[in-house]
Amino acid sequence: MKKVILILFLTLSTALSAQQDAWIYFTDKPNAATYLANPLTMLTQRSLDRRAAQNIALDLKDVPISQDYINTLSSTPGVTVYAKSKWLNAVHVRGTVADIQSLLDYTFVSAIDFADDALDTNGNRPAMSHRPASFLKAQEIMVNLPYGNSQNQVAMLHGNQLHIDDYTGAGKVIAVLDAGFPGVDVLDAFSRLRNNNHILGGYDFVNRAPNFYTSNNHGTAVLSTMGAYVENQMVGSAPDADYYLFITESNLDENPLEESLWVEAAEEADRLGVDIITTSLGYFHFVNAAYNYDYNDMNGTKAFISRGADIAFTRGIVVVASAGNSGASATDPHIGVPADALNVLAVGAVDANEQHAVFSSIGPSADGRVKPDITAQGEQAIVVNSSGEIQAANGTSFSAPIIAGLTACLWQALPDKSNAEIVSLIRQSADHYTNPDALYGYGIPDFAAAVIAAGIDDNVLPSYAVYPNPVKETLSIKTADFAANAEIYLYNTTGQLVLQQQITTALSQINLQRLAQGIYLYRISADNIHATGRIIKQ
Structure with missing residues (x-):
């Protein structure tokens, strides 16, 4: 003894x-x-x-x-x-x-x-047991591909419809809080951003240095999901948004100081007038195990970074955060901070077939709230690395910025909406909204549906049917609510018009046999009324 x-x-x-x-x-x-x-x-x-x-x-x-x-x-x-x-x-x-x-x-x-x-002796933080350190970025593994494109990760969210309608994030400002951005200043994939002055500035908070085109290439890959543009290979989810790039993550160790640097950067983003903060950083465990969080801490109000993220929301900013990559952990599969914050849009990951990615951290929050809020493609997501190569990568680090970029596009389409209204529209458009769960949260959002739900155009076609969906050869279109001749436009997921045909009767049929298998976006227009949606060609 x-x-x-x-x-x-x-x-x-x-x-x-x-x-x-x-x-x-x-x-x-x-x-x-x-x-x-x-x-x-x-x-x-x-x-x-x-x-x-x-x-x-x-x-x-x-x-x-x-x-x-x-x-x-x-x-x-x-x-x-x-x-x-x-x-x-x-x-x-x-x-x-x-x-x-x-x-x-x-x-x-x-x-x-x-x-x-x-x-702590003043009662600010109750003593809790801690667990061995592990790092959330362990699952973010690059996979070399001979050729790749980003169409599925945007089309899954019907974001291409916003791009088709010329909502590409123009006029909105996104702050990326990450670990470094080497290559962004020279790579061809970001030349469109540079040439159009879309990179407004940045700062390295870790080293207190003005050069932010340095350090870990994680931020480069994250930015690419929103801002990269490589013709016929990759288009980010917000290619015309403006960006600030802030380094808040140290590559030397995992320490609570990174939470404080994150909040400091978020405050600078607020000062500069940023609309959206996206962060693919999450904290649960640290090198010093005495600093670790416990699942009970994931209540949205304890962690310094989570409290800071919620204050950012009260300033009118949309905050998007990756849910974390510990879903396969036997001991700590849950979301980290700041994904647990009350008003943060926490994003989990699915694969290309919209199935839950095993690494994606699960919910709910410790106090029982729906987390993650939504999901997007984070398994085999297409990114650009610091050498300029287009690769596939795994991690909620990539599903989150894909969502952030389309949030900018949505807000561009709906400029009179508040940040709270934008977040609500995104959640409500998701496919699990009426039945959320711990894997998908509210599910996969439909950004085109969010625009329509907001009532941006009162002349939306009130009643129509497009079937069957999926379709093999013949697509039927029923448009009984207007008498004038109409037209249907079909776009592939890169935004190219592949079919245009008149609709002259209340029930028309279109032969799609010549089209390749895949996802297509349609737009039906007649005078000042229209309808939009997605079909799958088998």
């Missing part, structure tokens, strides 16, 4: 003397009134315009954190400040337990929250 007690004592002593991570929360923001009276000192005009369009008032969270408070902590022996958050009025520090706890002597410090729950 004495030996056990001695071991426990030595372990505790080592923890107390070792460098620890913690969040220090401040009591106030001394210059709040001045900032609120001068909004452009806090936010860009585009950010203020986004707020005004959604009737979102400025509040104390928009006010910068006190630099005087930060300077005071930075001058404290044994304590180093690594990140800051105005939204949470907190800084991320590192030091020994004693040095960090001494910060409570400052009157402007309201609370200390150690990343290791067991070190």
